[in-house]
Amino acid sequence: MDLNFERGDANSPRGHALVYFRDTANPDTVSATYLILLPVSVDLQKYVPPFLAGQLPMGGEADLSAFAFPPAPEPVESYEFLVSVAEARSDDLIFAGSKPVADAANMMGVIGEVLSEYGDRYRIGAPASPTLGESSGAATAAPGPSEFAVDDVMYAMMSEADQLGELTKLTGRLRFAAEGGDHDTAGEATAHMRAIATHVADNRNIDLLIDAALDKTEVGGKLAQLYLERAYALYREDYLRVKALDEDIDHVGS
Numbered sequence: 001m002d003l004n005f006e007r008g009d010a011n012s013p014r015g016h017a018l019v020y021f022r023d024t025a026n027p028d029t030v031s032a033t034y035l036i037l038l039p040v041s042v043d044l045q046k047y048v049p050p051f052l053a054g055q056l057p058m059g060g061e062a063d064l065s066a067f068a069f070p071p072a073p074e075p076v077e078s079y080e081f082l083v084s085v086a087e088a089r090s091d092d093l094i095f096a097g098s099k100p101v102a103d104a105a106n107m108m109g110v111i112g113e114v115l116s117e118y119g120d121r122y123r124i125g126a127p128a129s130p131t132l133g134e135s136s137g138a139a140t141a142a143p144g145p146s147e148f149a150v151d152d153v154m155y156a157m158m159s160e161a162d163q164l165g166e167l168t169k170l171t172g173r174l175r176f177a178a179e180g181g182d183h184d185t186a187g188e189a190t191a192h193m194r195a196i197a198t199h200v201a202d203n204r205n206i207d208l209l210i211d212a213a214l215d216k217t218e219v220g221g222k223l224a225q226l227y228l229e230r231a232y233a234l235y236r237e238d239y240l241r242v243k244a245l246d247e248d249i250d251h252v253g254s
Helices: 079-089 104-125 145-157 160-180 183-197 206-214 218-235 239-253
Strands: 004-007 016-023 030-037 066-075 092-099
Touching (some): 016 066, 016 079, 016 104, 030 104, 066 104, 079 092, 092 104, 160 183, 160 206, 160 218, 183 206, 206 218, 218 239
Antiparallel strands (some): 004 092, 016 030, 030 066
């Protein structure tokens, strides 16, 4: 499979990539999919009933360790759009050739080949894990924008209910880290929460939730809980509850 890396290093892929095709029937049409290689192994046998576990291939790990979504390329507005997205997310950008993209069944097979080739290149080019005794400067440096790119894609694919569930967990982690003076964990949790915030409506007030969670005082804890409840109430379109929570927030914060 001939993969033309227009952005990124073919010998050391990032692990997340936009792959695009030109349509043989209409060369001006651009279609794309997104490749993700998960940095954490997934054993599906832990999440399915025992009587189904035996039906999962390779111990259930292969299906989710690497995947493409959508499974067949979908049309995008333009090549320039793909370039801007790849730059914003620090993704690899790959041209995989001209294909009859209307044939979804065939394209799913092509995407499978692309994913396999990309995964092979990643495994060959991936840097080795740092050994004990090496300088820890890189490990303690502030995370760059690309480190949360894969998570950002996953957040974009979540329903709002799942996004709010993730925010709830992250708020608890952020509160615990802030109270304990764990700046690294607090920074990581904050980054994840801000990534989720880009995929929910502005009126969810995630920035105010983060500020409250970072406040070590009892007031901060109460406000964080109220902002979470308010986000859930907006999601349920329970506007009477939203009004009551706004009043509670004004009262606690005054």
